[in-house]
Amino acid sequence: MNAKDDELNFVTKQTILLVDDTADNLTLMNDLLKDRYKIKIANNGAKALRIAQAEAPPDLILLDIMMPEMDGYEVCRILKADVKTRDIPVIFLTAKSDPADEKMGLELGAVDYLTKPISPPIALARVKNHLLLKASADFLRDKSKFLEQEVESRTREVLAIQDVTILAMASLAETRDQETGNHIRRTQFYVKTLAEKLKDHPRFRAVLTESYINILFKSAPLHDIGKVGIPDRILLKPGRFEPHEFEIMKTHTTLGRDAIEHAERALGTPVPFLSMAKEIAYGHQEKWDGSGYPQGLSGEDIPLSARLMAVADVYDALISRRVYKEGMPHDKAIQIIIDGKGKHFDPDLVDAFIELQDEFRAIAVRFHDTDHDMAQKQHLMERLLDTKP
Structure with a gap:
């Protein structure tokens, strides 16, 4: 074996740290051990800890107990309390042969206990066995960490695909209405802002958990998915609806719920964000006083998610341009929401909305509809309908 081979063999050897205050014992x-392992030496506890906590920690520590200043028990206790060194196997090598001393050492986390004078074959066998066990444990730990990272990575991918799919579905519904623009993005942030404001409110704190708010944010874009099923002659009508036309328009809530239920059945398993999306799609046109649709629910019989969306949806509809109207000034829209307190809207939600009106205005500005956005949307709708300008 040449010098290069000797060097490679040395580098790949497992490392053992010997800790003893007696030079002869070291x-x-x-x-x-030197022919089988790479050896590091410490003649006191403090030096042993520095070596163990260094960039390249040893694979195993042979530790004397009776040392000045810091005994082996204390060294072991510190090693096992440190996340960086707690998995390094420690074998006590000591003249203390009382069973109580051995019991204490093992209770501190040592993997073995050898008494002096040692039997070289037994010491070598014990060291070899514990290094094999450590190598197996390290392999399993690394594999587990790798699998956790893979699961986390795949989960992020699935969630990203899910989010993009939701926005694509919602945008498809919105493309049929030329002037709703970034409505789905604005309402998504409105409901999240409102929910976060109310999460400590006595009426809502049990429901508005972090998980609930995250699902609410994810579900909100599907609130008008049922508009896909409304005929263009009604959805795009520039004037007021005739009574029979309005009855057809009202069915978008039921159409949205049914579409989401179909998706749930196809999946064959409950999905929290779809369940909430169904609540919102079906219930966001209900009113606090029972005068809304499709079921005429009132008060807290209306799901909280739908009540939150009702405030967000109406505010955005008021300030936004539509085929039948121009956008309303912010202050006037605020007054209409206030006038609807206890009638159209949950009173506590209106109170929170009033406190958040500046945040709502900022969201509206952040996701405002540009002429370019509207032109792109009209072009997409014309392609879908195969019509000409």
Whole structure:
């Protein structure tokens, strides 16, 4: 074997840290182990801890108990309390042969306990076995960490695909209405802002958990998915609806719920964000006083998610341009929401909305509809309908 081979063999050897305050003991153990392992030496506890906590920690520590200043028990206790060193196997190598001493050492986390004078074959066998066990444990730990990272990565991918799919579905519904623009993005942030404001409110704190708010944010874009089923002659009508036309328009809530239920059945398993999306799609046109649709629910019989969306949806509809009207000034829209307190809207939601009106205005500005956005949307709708300008 040449010098290069010797160097490679040395680098790939497992490392053992010998800790003892007696030079003769260190020499004895070094001579016994040096042909099989890479050896590091410490003649006191403090030095042993520095070596163990260094960039390249040892694979195993042979630790004397009776040392000045810091005994082996204390060294072991510190090693096991440190996340960086707690998995390094410690074998006590000591003249203390009382069973109580051995019990204490093992209770502190040592994997083995050898008494002096040692039997070289037994010491070598114990060291080899514990290094094999550590190698297996390291392999399993690394594999587990790798699998956790893979699961986390795949989960992020699935969630990203899910979010894009939701927005694509919602945008498809919105493309049929030329002037709703960034409505789905604005209402998504409105409901999240409103929910976060109310999460500590006595009426809502049990429901508005972090998980609920995250699902609410994800579900909100599907609130008008049922508009896909409304005929263009009604959805795009520039004037007021005739009574029979309005009855057809009202069915978008039921159409949205049914579409989401169909998706749930196809999946064959409950999905929280679809369940909430169904609540919102079906219930966001209900009113606090029972005069809304499709069921005429009132008060807290209306799901909270739908009540939150009702405020967000109406505010955005008021300030936004539509085929039948121009956008309303912010202050006037605020007054209409206030006038609807206890009638159209949950009173506590209106109170929170009033406190958040500046945040709502900022969201509206952040996701405002540009002429370019509207032109792109009209072009997409014309392609879908195969019509000409």
